[in-house]
Amino acid sequence: GAVVSQHPSRVICKSGTSVKIECRSLDFQATTMFWYRQFPKQSLMLMATSNEGSKATYEQGVEKDKFLINHASLTLSTLTVTSAHPEDSSFYICSAAGGGTGELFFGEGSRLTVL
Amino acid sequence: DAKTTQPPSMDCAEGRAANLPCNHSTISGNEYVYWYRQIHSQGPQYIIHGLKNNETNEMASLIITEDRKSSTLILPHATLRDTAVYYCIVRVAYNAGNMLTFGGGTRLMVKP
Numbered sequence: 594g595a596v597v598s599q600h601p602s603r604v605i606c607k608s609g610t611s612v613k614i615e616c617r618s619l620d621f622q623a624t625t626m627f628w629y630r631q632f633p634k635q636s637l638m639l640m641a642t643s644n645e646g647s648k649a650t651y652e653q654g655v656e657k658d659k660f661l662i663n664h665a666s667l668t669l670s671t672l673t674v675t676s677a678h679p680e681d682s683s684f685y686i687c688s689a690a691g692g693g694t695g696e697l698f699f700g701e702g703s704r705l706t707v708l
Numbered sequence: 709d710a711k712t713t714q715p716p717s718m719d720c721a722e723g724r725a726a727n728l729p730c731n732h733s734t735i736s737g738n739e740y741v742y743w744y745r746q747i748h749s750q751g752p753q754y755i756i757h758g759l760k761n762n763e764t765n766e767m768a769s770l771i772i773t774e775d776r777k778s779s780t781l782i783l784p785h786a787t788l789r790d791t792a793v794y795y796c797i798v799r800v801a802y803n804a805g806n807m808l809t810f811g812g813g814t815r816l817m818v819k820p
Contacts, residue, residue, distance in 0.1 A: 627807045637810040686751045699751035
């Protein structure tokens with residue numbers, strides 16, 4: 594199946610700094626990518642839908658100014674957690690539709706720890 | 709998208725079949741049943757999907773009842789590596805703009 598790659602897989606940062614997470618579709622073009630967040634022992638929660646060349650659509654309760662999403666090309670979407678705080682520590686996962694079928698494929702996830 | 713109901717956890721002996729049930733009584737005619745699984749600290753992995761016919765691939769079989777209100781994912785010979793959280797999701801037909809909405813899933817523990 595299609596491959597979606599995230600980087601970094603783990604990141605530790607100090608409170609108040611910003612962190613960028615990249616999501617790449619390696620062998621297909623993705624006009625739409627989705628960003629999820631997962632806290633320990635909980636299910637995945639959709640944060641936002643990223644559309645190439647346009648503004649992201651955020652789910653209710655997700656601060657767009659804190660979680661900046663850029664989808665500048667058909668193979669790359671980035672999530673920047675600005676002014677990170679310990680409560681932002683979580684597992685962030687991206688997903689993209691590809692392979693010509695609309696099937697969703699997931700990245701490996703990025704574990705953010707804010708000290 | 710229709711809501712699904714799954715048991716929170718199940719155990720299975722290694723080498724035996726694991727049968728994971730899912731109820732989706734409000735499923736619409738154009739909604740597919742998808743199964744994904746998530747091994748600890750990894751992204752979800754696609755397993756199988758179907759509309760109304762039973763489906764089988766190299767990973768699993770999907771049995772959908774005739775009224776489509778429930779389904780069962782079958783792992784024919786469970787191994788320790790199949791220990792994961794299994795998510796049953798219903799979603800409209802292939803459309804790149806449609807996200808997946810995850811419920812609680814079933815935590816399957818395969819034991820030696």
